[in-house]
Amino acid sequence: MTDPISLALVGVGKIARDQHIPSIAGNDAFRLEAAVSRHGRVDDVENFTDFDEFLKARPDVKAVSLCTPPEVRFDMAVKAIEAGRHVLLEKPPAATIGEAEALSALARTRGVTLFATWHSRFAVCVAPATTWLAGKALQSIEIIWKEDVRRWHPGQDWIWEAGGFGVFDPGINALSILTALLSEPVIVRSAKLEIPENRRQPIAASLAMRTPSGLPMTADFDWRQEGPQTWDITVKTDGGTLTLSKGGSEMYIDGQPQQTDTDREYAGIYARFAELVHAGQSDADFQPLRVVADAFLCGETIKTDAFHE
Incomplete structure (x- = not known):
């Protein structure tokens, strides 16, 4: 042993x-x-x-x-x-x-x-979603990722500073799933970044993206949503519509539930880390980070109301 x-x-x-x-x-x-x-x-x-x-x-x-x-x-x-x-x-x-x-x-x-690590890639339904999509012609992808920053990042001022990512801190979770589902790279065509007048990082962002073959994709990130939180990715294909909800813990095909389970994302991370160490290998995929960087490069900055905790 x-x-x-x-x-x-x-x-x-x-x-x-x-x-x-x-x-x-x-x-x-x-x-x-x-x-x-x-x-x-x-x-x-x-x-x-x-x-x-x-x-x-x-x-x-x-x-x-x-x-x-x-x-x-x-x-x-x-x-x-x-x-x-x-x-x-x-x-x-x-x-x-x-x-x-x-x-x-x-x-x-x-x-x-x-x-x-990209913990959302270890959500229970991401692998089944990837399997279901195999061989199907993808038509469009829509991401809606909205949550309450006060609930999930209380008192964490670093997220609003340079290098803190702002709303892309949770948004990059969605992008990590997106890049895991696709066999092509993601190209950011345009972005709008809403930055509070008293902060340095965005509180909301919308992205228009595509793949080299022309698959259209959109993402809507917002840190101002109170009440129920939204973490959904919808993929329309020639064989039906797949929806990943609650960050990848629930999967639907044409609105019908397929699979759901409790959160074991970080358990999956450490299982993978042990596997890599024992095999003498690395796993360093930076695609989600590149998408965020590209959004900042081509993004239109929009000043919005000041944010206070």
Whole structure:
């Protein structure tokens, strides 16, 4: 039997507590040995406030899961890779395409695993949806991804700063599913970015996209939706209409339910990470990040009302 992979959790915030810690605990392939955070702590493991100190003190820890905000993640990832540690990157994997590609190249050079995670790709209905779409002629795709930022990101000011992504922080989840469903790249034709007058990142965005073969796609992202939340992707084909709802946890064909299950996205992430480490491989797909970058490059900026928590 293979010994568990010793792991450190870096960044002990809401997503780490809600998703990473329970998923690590539920996977026998890993043993959580340490945590690194300026403000948070994890019970029953060694805790550090400084990442460099952790790397020096715990050379026995073979892998790190980086759950910090993207704008500070690059330097930590570089240090971890150069120290010979396998690296899991929370989404989005980096603040820029340049950072992401540099990390991928460095991991190849150092011979360690780099896993750029997209948790929504592990939603229970994404794989069945991909199977159902195989062989069908796609006619159009519509994404509607609207949620309440106050509910999901309370007090997280970093999301509104440069490198924080704004509404693309959840929107990139939809784009990760989209790019998993398609065999062609996604091209952004135009975008409108609504930015509150007191913020630096968009609170809403609409994208018009296409594939090289001409498949039309649209995406509507909004962080101002109260009440029921909407995470839907609708794909019209010559064989019917497929809808993924609730972020990929429900699947419908022509309005008829096909499959639903509880959320196990992060459990899937850690199962995949263990598989990659044992195989000596990496999984670093940056397509969703590129779509977001292209939206910023060609997007029309629209000032909107100030946002206050």
